[in-house]
Amino acid sequence: MSIATTQTPGQHGATAHSDGGWGAVEVPVQTRSERFTSTDPAEFPDVTGLEIDWKLTPVATVRDLIDGSLDGGAYSLQEQPEGSGTVEWIAMDDARIGSAGIPEDKAAANAWSSTERALAVEISGEEPIAIGLDRSGFGDAARAAHTVITAREGSTGHVVLRSSGRATLAENVEIVVEQGASLTVISLQEWDDDSLHLASHFAQVGRDAKLTHIVISLGGAVVRVNPSAHLSGEGSNGELYGLYFADAGQHLEQRVYLHHEAAHTVGRVNYKGALQGEGARTVWVGDVLIGPDATGTDSYEQNRNLVLTGGTRADSIPNLEIETGDILGAGHASATGRFDDEQLFYLQSRGITEPEARRLVVIGFLNEIVQKVGDPALEEYLTGRIIAELGGAA
Structure with missing residues (x-):
């Protein structure tokens, strides 16, 4: 059994509304909550x-x-x-x-x-x-x-x-x-x-x-x-x-x-x-x-x-x-x-190599999200994965 809500899909899976006297012209739904929903793929138009x-x-x-x-x-x-x-x-x-x-x-x-x-x-x-x-x-x-x-x-x-x-x-x-x-x-x-x-x-x-x-x-x-x-x-x-x-x-x-x-x-x-x-x-x-x-x-x-x-x-x-x-x-x-060239210049002026400076900038940029994880072991693992993505050694 399928479940469906909102309206029947129209153009590109959206429905028309009558604001502005569009008449028969179909325009996409403007409000995010009004999109068509269903558990039956047959009720959606072809993608x-x-x-x-x-x-x-x-x-x-x-x-x-x-x-x-x-x-x-x-x-x-x-x-x-x-x-x-x-x-x-x-x-x-x-x-x-x-x-x-x-x-x-x-x-x-x-x-x-x-x-x-x-x-x-x-x-x-x-x-x-x-x-x-x-x-x-x-x-x-x-x-x-x-x-x-x-x-x-x-x-x-x-x-x-x-x-x-x-x-x-x-x-x-x-x-x-x-x-x-x-x-x-x-x-x-x-x-x-x-x-x-x-x-x-x-x-x-x-x-x-x-x-x-x-x-x-x-x-x-x-x-x-x-x-x-x-x-x-x-x-x-x-x-x-x-x-x-x-x-x-x-x-x-x-x-x-x-x-x-x-x-x-x-x-x-x-x-x-x-x-x-x-x-x-x-x-x-x-x-x-x-x-x-x-x-x-x-x-x-x-x-x-x-x-x-x-x-x-x-x-x-x-x-x-x-x-x-x-x-x-x-x-x-x-x-x-x-990259912010000034950040790189500052780090390099302190004796840090360019590859290491780049790693530090990227880790610092993404660490704001890593710290939201709430699991120290997983946070450490993710930091290592980021370093690996950059081609460095964890």
């Missing part, structure tokens, strides 16, 4: 690569994940739980499925409808719980996956979803943070160089609850992770962070949506990336929507990109919609640039 959500993505490369046949069976999983959290496989008709959101694009709907069983992670109790989920061995076949992470009322949790090896994967990740809970979810992509990965993350954050969501993309040929967080409870807090490092020929993409639905919510979006090598490409699109009931909102989003060599391209598009005038503040920013 041509001209759609606003796909025009920056190498559609031909990921075509099989958008509308091809996907293997939705269980995959190899290594669990590293600490505390009383539970990890189990559940049926797709379980009540938890669809509790955080449903797909806005055809690839996510294809993954949803193809998945046979979902992985359910649950955090409960008063003691902090840490769960590590290591995934590898997806193989050569195009696959689908679904994960549901639930932090019960008043709980505190830290979940790391770590992906490595070879994969051609489309997946959905649902996150529910109940009243008064605090949850950190880290999605770490360390795929092999030829891997393809399309992921949609959906989150609902309840009253006085907090979600820290971190996307870290380091490996893979094409990796596109789209987080969608809804601050649906009064006083809720959403912090969405991202770190990515694109090498030659690599495409790393993030489309972030933060919806302030309830009053007195706080949102922070901060993504940082580095690019080096011919054909390295990153895409970041940030959408923040402050709804009509979200009075007292405090929100800010930003994206920063550091270009290390020629032949790279970074697309950065921040968007902000505000539907109420009664807010504490909101803003958005974007910047893409190369």
Whole structure:
């Protein structure tokens, strides 16, 4: 059974509106929350690569994940739980499925409808719980996956979803943070160089609850992770962070949506990336929507990109919609640039070699996001990975 909401899709998966007397002319939906959603891929129009959500993505490369046949069976999983959290496989008709959101694009709907069983992670109790989920061995076949992470009322949790090896994967990740809970979810992509990965993350954050969501993309040929967080409870807090490092020929993409639905919510979006090598490409699109009931909102989003060599391209598009005038503040920013020659000169004047100076600048630039991880061992590992990406010795 499929689930669908909003309107029937029109041009490029969007619907027309009548403002301005457009009549029969179809124009894309202007408000981010009004996009068509469904779990049935047949209800979405064919993806041509001209759609606003796909025009920056190498559609031909990921075509099989958008509308091809996907293997939705269980995959190899290594669990590293600490505390009383539970990890189990559940049926797709379980009540938890669809509790955080449903797909806005055809690839996510294809993954949803193809998945046979979902992985359910649950955090409960008063003691902090840490769960590590290591995934590898997806193989050569195009696959689908679904994960549901639930932090019960008043709980505190830290979940790391770590992906490595070879994969051609489309997946959905649902996150529910109940009243008064605090949850950190880290999605770490360390795929092999030829891997393809399309992921949609959906989150609902309840009253006085907090979600820290971190996307870290380091490996893979094409990796596109789209987080969608809804601050649906009064006083809720959403912090969405991202770190990515694109090498030659690599495409790393993030489309972030933060919806302030309830009053007195706080949102922070901060993504940082580095690019080096011919054909390295990153895409970041940030959408923040402050709804009509979200009075007292405090929100800010930003994206920063550091270009290390020629032949790279970074697309950065921040968007902000505000539907109420009664807010504490909101803003958005974007910047893409190369090394600061003055920084390099200063370090070299102190006897530091140019390669080491470059490493220090990049590590300092990305360390702001690394420090949000909240796990010293993982933070140290990520710093070493960044150094390795730069061609230095960890």
